[in-house]
Amino acid sequence: MVVSSQVATTSPTPAYICPFDRTCSYLNQAAAELGMDPNILVILEHPRKVVTVSIPVKLDNGKVQILAGHRVQHCDVLGPYKGGTRYHPTVNLGELSALAMLMTWKCALLGIPYGGAKGGIAIDPAQYSVGELERLTRRYTSELIKDIGPAIDIPAPDIGTSSREMAWMMDTYSMNMGHAVLGVVTGKPLSIGGSKGRDMATGRGVMITVREALLEKGQTLEGVTIAIQGFGKVGGAAAQLLHEAGAKIIAVSDAFGGVFDANGLDIPALQSHVNNQKTVVGFPGSDSISNAELLTLPCDVLIPAALEDQITEDNADRIQAKLVAEAANAPITLIADQILETRGITVLPDILANAGGVVVSYLEWVQGQSFLFWDEKRVNREMEKLLRNAYHRVSQHSQQRSVSLRLAAYTLGVGRVSQAMKDRGLYP
């Protein structure tokens, strides 16, 4: 693959397949299911546009540092490119290309009129002051000014960014256009056209898809034991909503480590602890646990909500959960996915389980384009309708074809894109 070979990715084992090649592998499996035209497949195996810009940022000490900012646009056959902006030290073009491709299938699966993109900068935002982060975000936006826009490509938050960065991006873009452009980013603060419910949307989608999967097995969320890796925007919201729904969150973690309580953690109290201490570690009344230990705990549901490549061939044999919900993008390696499938562990794939975020981003964009804003009940209702519908289409396809939920989800998403390409005349 062109993209993966351009970017060196560290290989924990010789069998390691990077997220981009893995996503292509799932694409190829879906293409085989669909009997897809190879001319369409070869187009979809490559991102349409890869942009790298130089970002000179003046640091607080007076020195100028040059950062590389990226945006990968995979496919816009269904509508404008859409996807998050990640600030994390591991950001690279191979990773972003995989994440952009995932966005294409996610939007198509959910039936929202967007293509897929992802962008980011390889920095640890904790090492920069707020002023430095503002300057680098504004410069990144300026450098991408011709590549983004409400009808072109619409960024959103991802790891290491939030409504604050989206506000800076929206303001920078708007200053260049000479008027307020609400639709250029989503995940904005409510004061400038953000949507009610967006902050909890990805976690809410995780809760809804887990709930639907359990219901199909004749279970409810009441008393179900859950371990969650990552306690950020997604993991934190999922923990809160699942806790409110009666589930027992027995362990959570962040980059510093994890906490465990077999009787269930008090999630509101843990959130207050995190607000003060900036980590879950040291939460009174809990036991310490490492990120690795969290993944293999005995529990009903495991929710990786942090980074890629967390469940690998090294720990897949020891996963004890019966259901794994991919709140993070690409947290399971290719071989680990096969091991889990062979062991009969159900995996709710990322393009379904974490789609609540982009669905509410779409609803935010619709509200911004029409200058008409909805109450939170309506936002949550519309999102839930789309997500439940997608879950049941995927589950039905999986049962009818005797394939995994992942292959079913890919087949439905990829099928929609390929049909659109045919209808448009193969798309240049």
Ligand SMILES: NC(=O)C1=CN([C@@H]2O[C@H](COP(=O)(O)OP(=O)(O)OC[C@H]3O[C@@H](n4cnc5c(N)ncnc54)[C@H](OP(=O)(O)O)[C@@H]3O)[C@@H](O)[C@H]2O)C=CC1
């Ligand atoms: N935000 C969104 O709307 C969406 C996000 N996603 C995906 O969800 C995942 C999480 O994103 P989001 O919640 O937004 O990001 P955040 O930056 O808000 O949170 C990331 C969380 O992961 C933790 N973390 C970082 N490194 C590690 C590590 N090595 N081990 C364990 N935990 C770690 C962070 O800990 P710490 O705080 O200590 O750094 C933090 O708790 C990503 O895969 C993202 O692509 C998918 C769909 C939408």
Ligand SMILES: O=C(O)CCC(=O)C(=O)O
């Ligand atoms: O909300 C969005 O537009 C994108 C969210 C995202 O980056 C993702 O779903 O991975």
